[in-house]
Amino acid sequence: MAATLDQLFVQLLHGMTAPLPEAIRPWVALAISLGAILAVFGLCFGITTVCERKAIARMQNRLGPNRVGPYGFLQFAADGIKTLTKEDIVPRTADQVVHFLAPLALLVPVVLTFLVLPFGRNMTAMDLEVGLLFFFAAGASTELAVFMAGWSSRNKYSLLGAMRAIAQMLSYELPFILSTIGVVMITGALSTTKIVEAQAAAPGEWLARWHVFTPWGLAAFLLFLIAAFAESNRSPFDLPEGESEIVAGYFIEYSGFKFALFFMAEYLGMFSSSGMAVTLFLGGWTAPFAFLDWVPSWMWFFGKLGVLIALFIWVRGTTPRLRMDQLMDFAWKFMLPLALIILPTAAIWHYAGRGWLGWLVTAPIVVGAYVLLGRSLVGRRRIRQRSYRYAAT
Amino acid sequence: MNPIVPHLIVAVLLFAIGMTGALARRNAILTLVGIEIMLNAANLSFVVFWRFGPNPDPQTGLMFALFSIAVAAAEAAVGLALIIVLFRHRRTTSLDAADSMKG
Amino acid sequence: MLGIGLIKGLAETGRNFVGSYLDPDRLVTVEYPEERLPVKENFRQFPFLVFDGEKADIGLRCVACQICEKECPPQCIYIEKSKDKKPDHLGKPQFYPAVFDIDISVCMSCQICVEVCPFDAIKMDQQFELSTADRFRGLLLTRDRLAKPNSHFQAIHPRDAAEIDMRRVDERAKAEAKAKADAEAKAKQATAAAPGATKAVASTPKPAAAPANEGAIS
Amino acid sequence: MSPIFYFLAMLTLGGAVAAMSLRNPVHCALSLVVTFVGLAGVYLGLGAHFLGLSQVLVYVGAVAILLVFVLLLTRGSGKDEFDERPDRWWPALGVGGGLGGVLIAVVLAQPGLALRTAPPELPTVRALGESLMTDFVLPLQVVGVLLTAALIGAAVLALSDRRRTPQDSGPVTSREEGETRR
């Protein structure tokens, strides 16, 4: 029963493609998977926007959307209809073609990144040997779309937003990729499926071998997550669209459906990088404890994804935004060195074994590097809490 | 038809286009674009020969292309930095403006 | 260490997230059209004209003295004095406003007109849902739409209304006493001259003032 | 040859032609991206997965972005830069066309182009990495040095001039300005 539930979608796909001729079967399967991904994550996008608004509202002691549908959960449908029926305004001076292509150029690579995510056991739409590279290659293409949007609008704010976005995405690309190299080193594979399989609990062990359970893995996970925040332009790294400074950044001149596409691409990017974080560090679809193996694998994946999304929302409700130079400093002077330190640490871990020796050697390195780099980052700007005096009288 | 031929013709055409552009365009950035296209054409021929060529070594062509990509990235970075410096001095990116040795 | 402040902040928002479900002091939102806060007694929004009794055109307290028109800071009141006079609650003949318009779109509900009115004739209402689709007629309130009975005033400002009603009862009692005294004096002076006429003058305002009396007592 | 290849070839060549002939430099850069993506597709079709994805990652993710960034920095995007005289185009077309013609003739006339009919076993990433670390370790180191040098060189070139520009005033000088102005 558990196994059937686990492989439900795989069987379904097999059943759908089996009568087709051999030559086109993989392509049809890919197309069906893509459609399923679009449908599932499209729905996720809608629900996440509502959940985010409700959660942030609660953090701010408000009620949040509660009018459309039960508890306001159909708000996204209302918003969708609204954006679809809105007038699509293109500025007269805009570069019409590029302006039109930009949202598509943003959405397509983001959707492509989902193809290599293993959503469950045997549930990878495109099980490439170089899956991780595919993920990063597709992710890197989004920057160009952001530039296209910002430049073609012929708006100074959007241009500033695009410049910020590109600088930020380029800078965070490095720690984003570097933090995963440790995982690749340890598992010896670029294939996402193999990386997940390597993290399953070994026979006889009760705890899974998730990378996040190791000192270097924890640090790399945090780095990856921070970089994912930056890559998906989420607070506190939402400078490219910083509404209080440059109004809406690169999509300031987009309205109606095209704006919805940008919005959707942002959320899908958040899902895909969270999904990759789950895959690389949180064991993908594997259960954390061996005795929980009976839970269907895709439930684990989506559960972990949900936890990460909740974290994204929580952070958004809390933090102010960084400034551009601080953002750069953080990427180049804190995250990049830390990522570089984590790499040899992972190697040491590999040779010291996963016992107490590994912990003893690697944990101090990671913590020490974190503390020192953090202190130098803060100390250089002389940032500290202050005490205040009062007038004499 | 020999499948190597269309691939090579694409590479040759790409190279010719890149060369024409690099010679004709005056904007330094576009000249650089032309050079990139030529490099890519060369890369394509490497990969084609790796795939279909008679060389028994299975990886040399691939490796050459890989290194070529790395070199192209370095070349682009330095070239664009030079263009920025040129722009700072001359307030233009036209190559015709860079006609003296002294800045 | 880097990140401590951030974690503190996350803890704080987390506590507020949970607290908003548990602590009514945190979740202060009132879902307006369905839920309404009780209106505070002092709350003021847009003036109205008080009238005594049942009918507005008889019991209107306003005597068209135009002080409020002069004092109104945004000058949103427009008054035209009547040609004829009507007796007020004391029986004295007074002018009344033939036209009394207030423009909602100009009025800033500052209550100055109420303060300067010597006749307690204009008071602040608490009706705040004044939006209308008609930009011109709908926003210019004429005398008939401004006039509201004293019972309305008693309902929304019980403390003020009680005080004013008491005062008016006193005033009227005094006036009646004075009228009586005058009448008696007159009666004494002209011993057998038309006793019914004075009675009629004194009794005219009675039906109009009667409800005000009841309201003040209850 | 599969139609996919012809489609990708048309995409690549069309992108290249557009990149070299459009008026607006930003359009040129964007067309160049089309070329890069098309080439990456060709690589993938030839079985060089790692190379194809590296091509996207490096060219689309880095080089193209760098190009448009420099276009923005040098304000090349707003102006119409297509003011070059046609007399530059004819010789260029002559040289390019001549070279292309000769090379195509060579390709077509070369009967000895031996064809390996059986595709080579596609190298795994692990095999690629191992050969990088064994057979190609010297080129790898050299490329590493080159990249480092390029990084430093580019940074120095872009930074050195920056300090001299008068507009780059820090908060300290601005405060002095503010006081003198008052």
Place this chain on the structure above:
Amino acid sequence: MPSHGGATAKVPTEAGAPRGPDAYRLTAGDNEYDDGSLLEISMGPQHPSTHGVFRMDVVLDGETVVKLKPVFGYLHRNHEKIAESASYLAAMPYTDRLDYFCSLTNNWAYALAVEKLAGLQVPERAEFLRVITAELTRLQNHVCLAGFLMQDMGASGTPLMYGFREREKILDLFEALTGARMMCNYMRFGGCRCDTPPGWLEEVRKVVDRFPRFLDEFENLLSSNEILMARTQGIGVLTRDLAINAGITGPVLRSCGVDYDLRKVDGYGLYPKFQFRVPLGDHGDTYDRYMMRILEMRESLGILRQALDAIPEGPILDPKSKLRGFRPKPGEAYGRIEAPKGELGFYLISDGSPNPYRYRIRPPSLINLTVLEDLCLGHNVADTVTILGSIDIVLGEVDR
């Protein structure tokens, strides 16, 4: 008829300044800046974080501000002239609309000026009520300021909503006392308009007792936050000399270490009777300006507690004051108070008629805004927004 040709637009006039549509461009006619390497953007009047219809013409080098010109007047309502043509009393509701966050302190400043002019005495209970309402106003102004500042920093509204939650409770108090939440129109010459409704002082005490919990929460959320500190420390440094020369007042002045609080200096109202301290900053940067507000709120709470303990019964209006036919003797008076934003002063000249001959306001927002360019030069665009937020302006008061 003005011609629209580009050539005529460039014709230099007496000072060499260009005319026509280009005249308002900051870079126009300035060769140092006009080489195309700088970006001039107009932030406002429709911009999310200019706190109303304020506009900043900013010239950017990359993202660094090299020139900034504040442009205001979009909300000009001719307040002073209207007040000169209306009676003294009729100007009172208009003062509510100066700084619409702090209508009660505006009322007080105006009432103070008129009382000086007419020689009216304020009864003690009214003075207590004035102190209580003014300090409540200070609390709600400062929580909103802190919230807006964080909003400008991109904190997706959380601190702002906390601030508004507390402000709501204070506004409810105002509504119960004065009948309106923001446009209170409460003070009168020689006292206050009405006495407290029953139970009001207990409600105030409840709010005052709960307020420190909110302040602790706020400080937990933000004051030690690394991002906040990095964004504000060392940003927009206002030097002591510049602050004094430019006539800056209020928390902005005290943030650069100048001990100048009118509650202490003038000792108007009953302030000399209360124990409170004046917090001073040493850096004059955005963080200090933010912390000044937080610390002042704690002091205000102390004043409120003392006032609530000591408030006596009694009349609330000087019997000499008249609502109708108020005609002060010819003369002049300047009444000033420490409004939440700085020194708010009203200067009045009476010629014996029912309306003032001259009516002049010294708005703290406007005067404090004059240093905006000095604070912003050399900083980032993102910083101009936070610096503007930390100066704490309300456009109703700037433009009048």
